[in-house]
Amino acid sequence: MILAVASGKGGTGKTTIAVNLAKYLTDPVDLMDCDVEEPNAHLFLKVVRQHSREITVPVPEVDESLCDGCGQCSQFCQYHAIITPNAKPVLFPELCHGCGGCALVCPTGAIRETQRRIGVIEISTDDHIRLIEGRLDIGIAMAPPLIRAVKANLREGITTILDAPPGTSCPVVTAVRGCDFVVLVTEPTPFGLHDLRLAVDMVSEIRIPFGVVINRYDIGDDRVQQFCRSHRIPILVEIPDDRRIAEAYSEGIAVIDALPEYRPTFERLMASVVDVMNHEGKSDANV
């Protein structure tokens, strides 16, 4: 099973949920930190580094002696990473999405692809957890290729928990696509509700079963609960606003290590996920 932990709003507790679920499970589990702009799952684990690998994306290189300035590459590129305003193409590698189209359409064969580094993947282990973490280089704005590289490490038959980036744009879609279930973590505040709506729209669009975790459920108001009820969205578990959780977090200690009384919360969360998945499976079969 591949379980993604996502949220619209940042700072709702995705990493806390992802890490503690991984720790709660006893069989081997792959924890994928797809929040590649700021991976932080490793802070809560005692990891032993296994290996790391550079990730690159293809970018075009122009041989000006072969280029006749026809501009077909620029007409093709919808990201304006290669423009031909005046006789010779000008390249903007940071805008390139690496599709290779410019090289394909070039009639004189003047364009070839070279590799541009965007970040690293680090694989490490802590007991039964294998952590696969993507880390985007500073100044690089293109997360999806690195997230895909993290997900390329998926292993058949191994439970996988995927910590998604916040938001609802390309990086998140790249992270949750292909997952079996999405846990949306939110908080009962107007911001939490606003971004939860966006996240619900996104996950519904990709048609992945999902449920909601309400973190710090005893702050704010009850509009998130009302929203979930009126849209028949399962609330998987609610976690209280407990100062001790924040203190453990600030020291890099997982909740279930610092406060074993929260172990049943993660047990319930896992059971709820399985329940919802079974239910969705049945309703699919009925259609």
Add this chain to the structure above:
Amino acid sequence: MKIAVTSRGTSLDSEIDERFGRARYFIIYDTETEASQAVDNEQNLNSPQGAGVQAAEKIAKLGAESLITGHCGPKAFRALSAAGIKVYNTDADTVKEAIDLYLAGKLSQANDADVEGHW
């Protein structure tokens, strides 16, 4: 010669838009005929990345040889240079004021970007 001026509105009396890539409009002014035309830049306005490069392509296609704007970032400046478009920064209030300053030779040509991207 045609010059492009970044503008918040569609007339010569409109306020200058100090942004280039995400300017609301470009006023294309022909110094010979004194005719002007407003070109909508809404598509670039909402572009997450590469707005400056697209804007440079756009005004190059419109035949502009000079650009008057508030600020210009590094990618836009590279694209404009490649297109042979001269850049002039100004803090004038209106499009007309900027064009008058330019025609009076009171604007100096920029040698480089004057701001970071996405400033």
